[in-house]
Amino acid sequence: MLLLVSPDSVAEALDCAKAAEHLDIVDVKKPDEGSLGANYPWVIREIRDSVPADKPVSATVGDAPYKPGTVAQAALGAAVSGATYIKVGLYGCTTPDQAVDVMRGVVRAVKDYRPDAFVVASGYADAHRIGCVNPLALPDIARRSGSDAAMLDTAVKDGTRLFDHVPPEVCADFVRLAHEAGLLAALAGSVTVGDLGALTRIGTDIVGVRGAVCEGGDRNTGSIQPHLVAAFRAEMDRHARDHAAAVAAAS
Numbered sequence: 605m606l607l608l609v610s611p612d613s614v615a616e617a618l619d620c621a622k623a624a625e626h627l628d629i630v631d632v633k634k635p636d637e638g639s640l641g642a643n644y645p646w647v648i649r650e651i652r653d654s655v656p657a658d659k660p661v662s663a664t665v666g667d668a669p670y671k672p673g674t675v676a677q678a679a680l681g682a683a684v685s686g687a688t689y690i691k692v693g694l695y696g697c698t699t700p701d702q703a704v705d706v707m708r709g710v711v712r713a714v715k716d717y718r719p720d721a722f723v724v725a726s727g728y729a730d731a732h733r734i735g736c737v738n739p740l741a742l743p744d745i746a747r748r749s750g751s752d753a754a755m756l757d758t759a760v761k762d763g764t765r766l767f768d769h770v771p772p773e774v775c776a777d778f779v780r781l782a783h784e785a786g787l788l789a790a791l792a793g794s795v796t797v798g799d800l801g802a803l804t805r806i807g808t809d810i811v812g813v814r815g816a817v818c819e820g821g822d823r824n825t826g827s828i829q830p831h832l833v834a835a836f837r838a839e840m841d842r843h844a845r846d847h848a849a850a851v852a853a854a855s
C-alpha cells in the first residue's frame with residue numbers, strides 16, 4: 605500500500621521531505637477551501653522543487669462543480685505546475701454520467717499535455733450528506749473516463765471517518781470493483797492507524813492521510829510532523845507483514 609500525505613503549504617512539504625523515505629506521494633492541498641481544496645499553481649511548483657525528485661507530487665483540483673470545461677482547465681493548470689497525480693473531487697456531480705463528463709475532460713486535458721500523468725477520480729464516502737454520486741459508482745466512472753484510479757475521501761471533516769460512512773466490507777467492494785476495472789483504489793477520510801489493518805486486508809492500493817500525521821491529530825490546527833509520518837509508515841509495514849504471513853499460513 606502506498607502512503608499519500610497532504611501538506612497545505614511549502615513549509616509543510618518541507619516537513620514531508622524530512623520524512624520522504626516513509627511516504628510515497630506528496631499531495632498538495634488547501635484544506636481551508638474544502639476537503640479536496642485546490643492550492644495555488646505557484647505553491648504546487650514550489651513544492652515540486654522542494655521534495656525529492658523521485659517522489660511524485662499530486663495536486664487536488666478542488667471539490668469541483670459540474671462544469672467540465674472549468675475543471676479540465678484547472679486540471680491542466682495543476683499538471684503544468686508540476687503535479688503528476690491529478691485528483692478531482694466530484695463534489696458537484698449528481699449522476700455518474702455527469703461525473704464521466706468531468707473526468708473525460710480532465711483526462712484529455714492532462715494526458716494531452718503529459719501522457720504519463722496519473723488521473724484520480726475522487727468521490728466522497730459521505731456522499732449522502734452532500735448529494736453527489738454514490739461511492740460505489742466511482743470505479744466505473746473512473747474506468748469509463750480513462751482515469752487511472754478511483755478514490756474516496758470524506759467531504760465533511762467533522763471527526764467522522766471513512767469507515768463511519770462506508771464500512772470496511774463496502775470499501776472491500778470498492779477496491780474489488782476498481783481492480784476489476786484495471787484501476788488503483790485509493791482510500792482516505794480521517795483515516796487513523798487503527799484503520800490500517802482493514803485497509804491492508806481489503807487490498808487498498810493508496811491510503812491518503814493528513815490529520816493522522818498532524819500534531820494532535822488535527823488537520824486544521826496541527827501541522828504535519830515527520831515523526832508521525834514515520835510512525836504511521838511503521839504501522840503500515842507491520843500490517844503488511846502480518847497480512848502476508850496470514851495469507852501464507854492459509855495457503
Ligand SMILES: O=C[C@H](O)COP(=O)(O)O
Nearest residue numbers: 610792794812813814815
Ligand atoms: O487525501 C487525503 C486527505 O488529505 C485526507 O485528509 P484527512 O486524513 O485529514 O482526512
